[in-house]
Amino acid sequence: MKPGRFLVFKSIFSSPFSLVLLATASIAYYYFIMYIIRISGSGLALVTAPIYLIYLTVVTSGLLLTISIYSLHLSLKSMASEVSEGAASVVTVFIGSLVSSCGCSAPILGTILYGIGFDSVGVSGILSFVGSNQYLLLGIISLANLLLIYYSLGKLSGECKLKNGRIVPRK
């Protein structure tokens, strides 16, 4: 019988290693976001985005990465393909950092937009939108992380089984 998502989640995060991994990943992502904010703000850690949404972003990204690493750990014991969505946590954190750092100046985001091919009018429009919708965008990023977590747990649920309260590869 395949375990449900909750049991998989519980099994993963009942491990001290996973908890340490979650804490480490979350701290790393938080420091990264603050680093981008400082660079964009000429050295000032001027947090204009709601801090609780930044926390939510880093925690959900940390969860996603931890689940992915845990599944990697399992896959080393078997040939089963495992969850790789943890890599997406890097993308969501990076996007989250650009959103969080969008204030008076957004040199990184501006540079990226110019590199893609936008002109000044286009860049300013996007910067204005991002700056005015930080709440919404960070919320979407966190929601994306949660959906990926849900999906990842589903994959693990299908490929693993519970044994003595812990998930192990089905094969």
Place this chain on the structure above:
Amino acid sequence: MASSSTKTRQTQASKKAQALTYAAVAFSIIAILISSYSFIHPKIKTVYVNTTVYLNGTSPPTTLTKYNISGTLITPPYSLASDPVINKSAPFGRTLNGINQPLNSSSLAVINKAPNSYFETAGLKYLNNSLSNQVGASANPVPAFMVNGKPSVIYFGSITCIFCGENRWAMALALSRFGNFSTLYTGYSSLGDADLPTLYWSPAHYNQSAVDLGSFYSSNYINFIAIEDTDPITGGFSLQPVATIQQEVNSTGNTAYMDAMAYLIQTGDKYKNFGGTPYAIWGTFQIDGADAVDLGNTTTQINSTYALGYMTHAQVLQQLSNPNDQFAWTEYAAADLYVAMICSTISNTAPVCKLSAVQSLEARGY
């Protein structure tokens, strides 16, 4: 039993998934190392490097339009009924006390009649690397925007912006070397952007989204073309899209301002460096961002990171009238950079251009 092709696909998928996960882990490790170092190391530099200035190329590019127009500049109203002066005390961080209040004559004199010796001392401190606050700007060469036979300072900013709020003190000091302000106004950056005490060039539409144009500045050497985006000051930083602002500028029908706005956008396209506010052209130099980060002293006298946010306008003016700390000297040094740019543009025809610090800054590339 799975076929060998199925096992192969599973192995490939597994390897790909493993690689992605390893990459994510590696990124996390690198991220925590880099960002931890930046917090630990006290001298970490950011994109605006102290004492380092850049000048791309030695002559203005030919692809930018060379404007040489005639016409009047916009003179703003002296007050706005929709955005009156607020006379109500509030805690720092929430205060708008005195917003849109014209400076009295003695306060205005702090800007207009600042001694050249302050600019000289601050410039030398900057050149000797004895300023703790960040000063420096990345400047690109552009053709001068000529109006009525004079080059121009074109400023694009937002009243909600923290960096614009800090930078206007230095701008006002610099402009005062080439002309005179008959009126300036007390203002604030937005409550969500540190609520800094600052100057406004004209009464600001602080209750609404609009564009404030013009100032009460006059000069025999230069024009000052001020384009200030406004949004509700009680919110956070907000900037209307440039296209929207340009429409509002164009609706005035004022040739100088319409062309100035178009020119700003053109230089942004040329150098691909519009990343927010402030954004300005000082004579033949285009600058993205403020030329200093001066939000307070880095000494232990004021411990708050944004010490400027805990000062009144009177306190700022008092410090500028008698500079004896990092904050005030940084403002004068930041002004010196702008002064050097204008001096370079006007071939040193103003008295302030004879200061040795200004001449040294010019020799460095301004």
